[in-house]
Structure formats: C-alpha cells, structure tokens
Amino acid sequence: MSAAESFAQAYLDAVLAGSRQRARAVVDDAKAQGVDIRALYLHIFQPTLREVGRLWQENRITVADEHLATAITQALMAQVFSETFARTEGHARTMIAACLDSERHEIGLRMVCDLLEMEGWETTFLGATVPSVSLAQMVQTRRPDALALSVSLATHVPRLTRAISALRDALGEATPVIVVGGRPFLHEPALAETVGADVVARDPTDAVERLKEHFASAAGLAPGTIDSPET
Ligand code: B12
Structure with a gap:
C-alpha cells in the first residue's frame, strides 16, 4: 500500500x-x-x-x-x-477545458487541469454545463493548443460527438488538439475515435504523456523530446 x-x-x-x-x-x-x-x-x-x-x-x-x-x-x-502551486516561468502550452451542455461532473476535469498546470501548461477551466456554442466561440477567440472535454455519463457521448464535429467544421485547420476523458472512455478508450477526438487519456498523468506524444508526432519528433511549444 x-x-x-x-x-x-x-x-x-x-x-x-x-x-x-x-x-x-x-x-x-x-x-x-x-x-x-x-x-x-x-x-x-x-x-x-x-x-x-x-x-x-x-x-x-x-x-x-x-x-x-x-x-x-x-x-x-x-x-x-x-x-x-507556484507558476514556473516558461512558454506554456494552453488548454481550454469544459464539460459540455448538461454534463455536471467536473471534478475529474479539474484534476486534469490542476495537474497539467503543474507540468507547465496554462489551463482555462470552464467547469460544468458549458453550452457548446459558447465554448466554440471561446475556442475561436483564444485559439488554445488543446481543448479538453470530459464526459461522465454515456448518454452524453452523442452530444459530445456532434459538438466536436461542429467545432471541426467551424475551425478547420485551426481546430486545437481535442483530448477527451471520463467514465465512458475509461471503459472503452476506442470510443475516442468514434467521437472525433485526437487524444484520449485515463487520468492526468496519462494525459500529460499522451499530449506530449501527440505534439511530438505532429512535429515529427520522437516522443519525449518535446517539452515546450518552442521545440
Ligand atoms: C460527485 C458526483 C456527482 C455530482 C457532480 C458534482 C461536480 N461538481 O462534479 C452531481 C451531484 C452533480 C452528480 C449528478 C449526477 N450523477 Co453523479 N457522480 C458523482 C460521483 C460520486 C463522483 C464523480 C467524481 O468526481 N469522481 C472522481 C473523479 C476524479 O473521477 P473521474 O470523473 O472518472 O475523472 C478521472 C478520469 O475519468 C479522468 N478524466 C475525467 N475527465 C477527463 C477529461 C480529460 C480530457 C481527460 C484526459 C481525463 C479525464 O481523469 C480524472 C482523474 O483521474 C460519481 C461516482 C464515480 N464513480 O465517479 C457519480 C456518478 C458518475 N454519477 C452518476 C449519476 C447516475 C448521476 C446523475 C444521473 C444522478 C441523478 N439521477 O441525478 C446526475 C447526472 C448529472 C449530469 N447531468 O451530469 C453515476 C453514473 C452511472 C453511469 N452508469 O453512467 C455515478 C457513477 C454514480 C453511480 N455509481 O451510480 N454526480
């Protein structure tokens, strides 16, 4: 123990x-x-x-x-x-995080944001029940590197799929990396592809690793060699 x-x-x-x-x-x-x-x-x-x-x-x-x-x-x-927490100086990657529409379970996502902050990220935690339309507007204005979406109820997954699709239609190439997590994905990680996400993670530690890998492969680098947006 x-x-x-x-x-x-x-x-x-x-x-x-x-x-x-x-x-x-x-x-x-x-x-x-x-x-x-x-x-x-x-x-x-x-x-x-x-x-x-x-x-x-x-x-x-x-x-x-x-x-x-x-x-x-x-x-x-x-x-x-x-x-x-004490903020470290540096060139942080940015992330907006939200639970969409009627999703009220926000604590897991808050943990993800807090622990990513400790890894040097700058996160904007919007919490529960964020209307997808206003989230899209914020993403369009702030242009974060990543958008984290959390779902706890399986019944909310179809709504998440529609929101991600609408976001990709609206933002095209400027769509941030979309990372998803929460109970339905713990049981079935492959669901992430169905909903249109780029990255799925089971907890904050896993999220840090998966995001590092994603950005490294997007930049054509070996995983682990990218720690800041500059590299
Ligand atoms: C607290 C709680 C609530 C609170 C939420 C308060 C809040 N401000 O968040 C309230 C009272 C609002 C609530 C309401 C409901 N709840 Co509730 N709730 C819970 C409870 C007890 C804890 C949730 C929690 O914080 N867990 C701890 C966190 C840390 O775990 P986590 O969410 O899985 O997050 C981790 C990972 O999944 C991952 N992760 C999560 N999100 C993300 C996102 C990204 C991007 C990444 C990378 C990773 C990631 O990282 C986190 C940290 O490791 C759970 C029990 C449980 N097993 O979790 C039930 C539970 C989720 N609720 C449940 C239910 C049924 C409901 C209601 C439908 C009840 C009702 N009849 O009204 C409503 C639905 C509300 C809604 N529309 O969303 C059921 C769901 C069952 C199911 N089969 O889907 C559960 C499992 C309880 C149960 N055993 O029956 N609930």
Whole structure:
C-alpha cells in the first residue's frame, strides 16, 4: 500500500461524517508524510469520490451525504492546489477545458487541469454545463493548443460527438488538439475515435504523456523530446 492509499480510508470516513475539519487534518497529515498533490488527487480524493458514488448508488448514503462529501473535496482541492502551486516561468502550452451542455461532473476535469498546470501548461477551466456554442466561440477567440472535454455519463457521448464535429467544421485547420476523458472512455478508450477526438487519456498523468506524444508526432519528433511549444 502506498503512503497515500493508507490515508484514503481516513479521508473517506471524514467526508462521510461530513467533517471538513477532519478531512483537512487527514490531508495535512498526508502532506506531512510526503504525499504530493498528484497522489492526494489520484489516490485519496478520486477513490473516495468513487466509493461515495457506490454507496449512493446502493442507497447506503443520501444525495445530501454525497453532495457534502463532494463539496468538502472540492474545497480541499482548491486549498491544496493554491498552497502547493507556484507558476514556473516558461512558454506554456494552453488548454481550454469544459464539460459540455448538461454534463455536471467536473471534478475529474479539474484534476486534469490542476495537474497539467503543474507540468507547465496554462489551463482555462470552464467547469460544468458549458453550452457548446459558447465554448466554440471561446475556442475561436483564444485559439488554445488543446481543448479538453470530459464526459461522465454515456448518454452524453452523442452530444459530445456532434459538438466536436461542429467545432471541426467551424475551425478547420485551426481546430486545437481535442483530448477527451471520463467514465465512458475509461471503459472503452476506442470510443475516442468514434467521437472525433485526437487524444484520449485515463487520468492526468496519462494525459500529460499522451499530449506530449501527440505534439511530438505532429512535429515529427520522437516522443519525449518535446517539452515546450518552442521545440
Ligand atoms: C460527485 C458526483 C456527482 C455530482 C457532480 C458534482 C461536480 N461538481 O462534479 C452531481 C451531484 C452533480 C452528480 C449528478 C449526477 N450523477 Co453523479 N457522480 C458523482 C460521483 C460520486 C463522483 C464523480 C467524481 O468526481 N469522481 C472522481 C473523479 C476524479 O473521477 P473521474 O470523473 O472518472 O475523472 C478521472 C478520469 O475519468 C479522468 N478524466 C475525467 N475527465 C477527463 C477529461 C480529460 C480530457 C481527460 C484526459 C481525463 C479525464 O481523469 C480524472 C482523474 O483521474 C460519481 C461516482 C464515480 N464513480 O465517479 C457519480 C456518478 C458518475 N454519477 C452518476 C449519476 C447516475 C448521476 C446523475 C444521473 C444522478 C441523478 N439521477 O441525478 C446526475 C447526472 C448529472 C449530469 N447531468 O451530469 C453515476 C453514473 C452511472 C453511469 N452508469 O453512467 C455515478 C457513477 C454514480 C453511480 N455509481 O451510480 N454526480
């Protein structure tokens, strides 16, 4: 068991008890033991939220309990990130990130943005339920290097496919690299091609690698040799 995993149960207990203070104390202890932000996100917050979802699905906790666990985790993510993160100087690649239309699950995408920021990216996180038309307008104006789209519900996949297609029609060659992720893609990565994405990743660490590979191959370089837009 990793150091982070040994704190996951205590964190789950704290959020199920609805105690932000206890949850905060677990995070502080974990940080004091050398658990970094990636491990906090992926080995403490992520499994906790998934377990909360399971308990909720089985009617063992209420929607209110889930909302409280979610709210505590979002607050702690914001706190931990602002305490930990210091922008490094450099020529960052840029990314806009959104959950389209009626998609409300935004935490996974926020993790992707926070951890890419730590890799030197400059991300614009728009969060949940972003209308595809206004997203297209923002992409057209800001021209990011990448557009990250997250879906948690399989029923939202057809809408995502239409939005990506409309974006490609509108932007043509200027379409940013489109990277997708979320539950349906965890189960079926090949779905990414069906929806018209360029890149799919299962978590933020994977996203960093896949994006590096994508930009390297687009530039005709061996993967791993590209770290900034200049190279
Ligand atoms: C919190 C939560 C909510 C919150 C979301 C709040 C918020 N602000 O985000 C609220 C209450 C709004 C909600 C609503 C609903 N939810 Co909900 N929710 C959850 C819960 C408990 C946690 C989600 C989460 O944050 N997980 C943790 C994150 C870190 O994991 P992740 O999303 O998979 O993200 C990781 C990867 O997938 C990947 N990733 C994600 N996005 C992207 C994007 C890119 C570009 C990349 C590269 C990678 C990537 O990286 C992330 C980090 O590793 C899940 C349980 C679960 N198993 O996840 C249910 C769950 C997803 N919800 C579910 C359901 C059914 C619903 C509702 C339909 C319930 C209802 N009847 O109203 C609604 C639908 C709302 C909507 N229209 O979108 C089901 C879905 C089941 C299914 N078969 O699809 C789940 C699985 C619960 C369950 N076990 O039944 N939910």
